[in-house]
Amino acid sequence: MHIPDGYLGLETCAVGYAAMIPIWGIASYKVKKNLKAKQVPLLAIGAAFSFVIMMFNIPIPGGTTGHAVGAVLVAILLGPWASTIAISVALIIQSLLFGDGGILAIGANCFNIAFVMSFSGYGIYKLISGKSSATSLRRLVAAGIAAFLGLTLAAFTTSIMFGIQPLLHQTESGQFLYSPYGLKIAIPAMVGEHLLIFGWVELIVTVLVVKFLQKQEPEMILPAGE
Template identity: 30%
Template sequence: MTTTDVAMHMSDGIVNAPTSLIFGVISIVIVGYAAVRARADLDDRTAPMAGLVTAFVFAVQMINFPILPGASGHLLGGALVAILVGPWVGTLCITIVLVVQALLFADGGLTALGTNVFNMAIIGVFVGWGVARALRGLARRSRGRLLATAFVAAFVNTVVASLGFVLQYAIGGAAGATTGTVFALMVGFHALIGIGEGVITAATVGAVAAVRPDLVHLLRTAPRDAPATAVRGEGSSA
């Protein structure tokens, strides 16, 4: 049986040229702005972390995990990078991964690169960050709650990012399927992928926080009256 990768690396021809062009321009503008904003988050401590996170996401995206018989998915990484290095740097991390994959591994079409960046590096990262930031007070109370926050943020970012794909297909779909069918398949599959995404994200964030909580952007940018070291123990509270 052939296994199908249903994660969101859109190939060439799924949407028409005008739609690809529009989202390509939007992605260039937002990623360019992210590059400007990211300067404030990068220093001698965080820059190496950003490089490690980019390499980790690239490596893990090459590994598929089964979600249903004949279908598999892989990490998108939006919430993971947002929690560890922040949304602006995280957007750059995922963009770099997608560009390298498209150019060197033909994973995602070149004409679809803008749409893929929009879905995974922009929607995925900022939705993941929005959820994590909303739950930041909870995340700082204990290690278990930090893991739960990471899981929820990753799950939600995966499902919402898939809606970006649906939106693009609704605007200029060229593959012959109805928008309703694409919606059902994308949301259904990515709800399952989101579970795997949540587990990987929670495990990775938990591992970093256990050793160096000061390197977790979500904790480092929290209010001053809640010390980052609170996540080291289940019983600690802010």
């Protein structure tokens, strides 16, 4: 889901940054306000954790392996604003130091993965889990559904970014300049593969980790203040 440079036109990359700059500003303000001084390293640890879980190869049916993103999991553990910062930091490091994802596309990638996935996943998690106890099955189901839908929504916004390229940038002779597939192809292709394969990987990983934490440290999966 990391968009490399070259697929998106400059306007889309600029809109990605324009959308993310205020989000990063608000996230920094909220996190600074809510995080105790002793918890400052937690944000860095959260970013490193999300970077590392993206590297785990998870066995999926058919003998192959897939990767999880972990944004909803980090949002459940740290809250959506802190998750936005942690995942953004992981994406910036991946892009700048490991060439995974474009530098100009950092804004777009952070919008889809760090913001959309964290917030939508966290919202769904809170909505379904309600005021249930930390060890309840409802919370486990909520985490799974949130991870599945959060990733699918992130794939949807990514596919929109790809799909609008032929509409925005096409020459008179019909030559495409950036991502060649319109919305009719990009949305079903991206959303479809996430609904069928990667959404389930995300769901399984999130459920397993939440289940583990329910047994070990149940208060960790309760949103702040509950």
